[in-house]
Amino acid sequence: MNVNVEGAFVYFTIPILGGIPISQTTVSMFVVTLLLCLAAIKLGKNLKKRPDGVQVMVEKAITMLYNMVGDSMGQHNLHWAPFIGTIFACSICGTFIGLTGFFRSVTADLSCTMVWSVMISVIIWYINIKRNGLINWLKGFAEPIAVMTPMNIIGEIAQPASMAFRHFGNVAGGGVITSIIYTAFTMVSSLILNLISASGIAVGAVLLVVGAALLVLWKTKKRKLIVLILGLVSAALGIFGLLQAAGVLAGVPVLALGVPAVLSCYFDLFSGFVQAYVFTLLTMTYIAGACPPPEEAAA
Numbered sequence: 001m002n003v004n005v006e007g008a009f010v011y012f013t014i015p016i017l018g019g020i021p022i023s024q025t026t027v028s029m030f031v032v033t034l035l036l037c038l039a040a041i042k043l044g045k046n047l048k049k050r051p052d053g054v055q056v057m058v059e060k061a062i063t064m065l066y067n068m069v070g071d072s073m074g075q076h077n078l079h080w081a082p083f084i085g086t087i088f089a090c091s092i093c094g095t096f097i098g099l100t101g102f103f104r105s106v107t108a109d110l111s112c113t114m115v116w117s118v119m120i121s122v123i124i125w126y127i128n129i130k131r132n133g134l135i136n137w138l139k140g141f142a143e144p145i146a147v148m149t150p151m152n153i154i155g156e157i158a159q160p161a162s163m164a165f166r167h168f169g170n171v172a173g174g175g176v177i178t179s180i181i182y183t184a185f186t187m188v189s190s191l192i193l194n195l196i197s198a199s200g201i202a203v204g205a206v207l208l209v210v211g212a213a214l215l216v217l218w219k220t221k222k223r224k225l226i227v228l229i230l231g232l233v234s235a236a237l238g239i240f241g242l243l244q245a246a247g248v249l250a251g252v253p254v255l256a257l258g259v260p261a262v263l264s265c266y267f268d269l270f271s272g273f274v275q276a277y278v279f280t281l282l283t284m285t286y287i288a289g290a291c292p293p294p295e296e297a298a299a
Helices: 022-043 054-073 075-100 110-132 134-142 146-197 204-222 225-245 259-290 296-298
Strands: 012-015 020-024
Touching: 012 075, 020 022, 020 054, 020 204, 022 054, 022 075, 054 075, 054 259, 075 110, 075 146, 110 134, 110 259, 134 146, 146 204, 146 225, 146 259
Parallel strands: none
Antiparallel strands: 012 020
């Protein structure tokens, strides 16, 4: 995940309307939008009556989307399915783009998730005003008693804020945790390998021999997991220590290799998918609350 704790880097500023900054998040969001548009055009062309291959998968995904919207929001709200699908696709692709190492995850920028949340709140306000009228909508803030007006207003503000901070916090926090753990492993790697190589090749050779002996013991007699682990760790430290003493691995954090990839499986893939789903589910819940079934709206 490509996350800068200090915020998105600004590449340049367009000198109009007081200055429009073009940041990493802006570029990433543009790339995500472009890719999604190209994918929609590509997947929507040359459709067959008897689908096969990719078309089957696309139709299955669209069917799942409509079923999810129908179950969560009601059949009368199926027209919201394209919007819900767009929110989910932008969220998950906006998070996964950070895996490239070239672009910043757009959901790791609070300004992005806040814009999405405010947009959803504005849509909900528009629906309520259209259905009840502006005066009745404003009266709703004073119910059931006038004292509740400040709390109702705070609630309307807290809704988009909580959605934005939840999504942003999980994605950005994952990147920060990954960076901290990687730094810690780098420091430990430097400390251990320097200690091993400080006495020349002696300690490294001993560790290598001990590791080889443990692996042979595990292979021939005691097939215990602890023996295998100790053998692999000892042999690896011995090899890395010898290479460090020879100057081959000088400055290379060998013990940290693969750590970002392993952590990324959770913070980027699993957590990114979960946060996109949660954000989408909250969107469906809030819009469904503003769009009740026709019989309930009439009542």
